[in-house]
Amino acid sequence: RKEAVRVVVTGAAGQISYSLLPLIANGAMFGPDQDVILHLLEVEFVLPALQGVVMELEDGSYPLLKDIVATSDANVAFKDADFAILVGAFPRKDGMERADLLSKNAGIFKVQGQALDKVAKKSVKVLVVGNPANTNCLLAQHFAPSIPKENFTALTRLDHNRAKGQVAKKLGVSVRDVHNVIIWGNHSSTQYPDTTVGHVVVNGEKKSIRDAVNDNKYLEGDFISTVQKRGAAIIAARKFSSAMSAANAIVDHIRDWVLGTPEGEYVSMAVPSDGSYDIPEGVIYSYPVTCKNGKYTIVQGLTVSEFSRGKMVATYEELADEKKAALEQLQ
């Protein structure tokens, strides 16, 4: 049997984790022959509730779940971690200033970055989910200089899956038939869901999404805003933010990163910008990627229209502003 992987989940008693932990324990993330050890991190006053989650995991009788560590100490949680899924973050409260939110989160991701640096495996793969996810990821990376920069990623797969879902619904096809939608930039309302590259396969025939939908006004208007505002629509309907779909997207992100993407298939991951598509280095930016052998590669050479360029730059500028504000909070 392969050695068990140690998977840290922060915010482990929260609502996303409640949907996520059973998926990790049942093999959806790493496959049916990979044992896992869950390291659950929570703030101290939530530890009693976390014990309830631990009991439920024990009662789940998951054959792949080898052990559980539950703690409020980051240096215990991140010890020897192979994967770190950072879900816990300080939530935005009514009337809270943006600077306040950035400052509260900067504190959290500084501590967790330092703990990763100190005690995690140097090969640890990090996925930040807690908002503002891209900038929180940048902070964790900043405070973990001994871990390769490219190991730090943030979640835009939920946005990617939402975009796919909207195209499928519009065309009355399965999401299985929709390929290579792209999310560029920030996991925020400035993200750019791009359908200029993707295609659909309908009745065995391959067509660009543009041709199949045949309504550019929709694809450059309502489609984009529906995806951008989907999170808010779910909060309005459910009174809680998306959790089931977020957990599912987290599994998709890590599974594809580790086990690879199907030939020719692009997925969206927020990763350190490297100058690709003229987005300057130094932010965590969502790009189309393919994955193989545990590594992601940014898809190169796609044609970018003027419309796309404007949106890609706007979401970059928001990330550059967030970075500046977050770094100021730390001084």
Ligand code: NAX
């Ligand atoms: P919950 O409020 O249900 O859970 C968060 C948990 O994190 C709480 O139990 C809290 O005690 C814990 N926590 C807070 N600070 C912590 C710390 N320093 N260390 C460890 N645990 C800590 O939120 P939930 O609905 O689970 O959402 C979690 C985060 O995901 C939020 O920031 C949310 O905005 C973000 N999301 C990001 C998405 C993405 O696509 N990137 C989509 C879903 C979600 O909105």
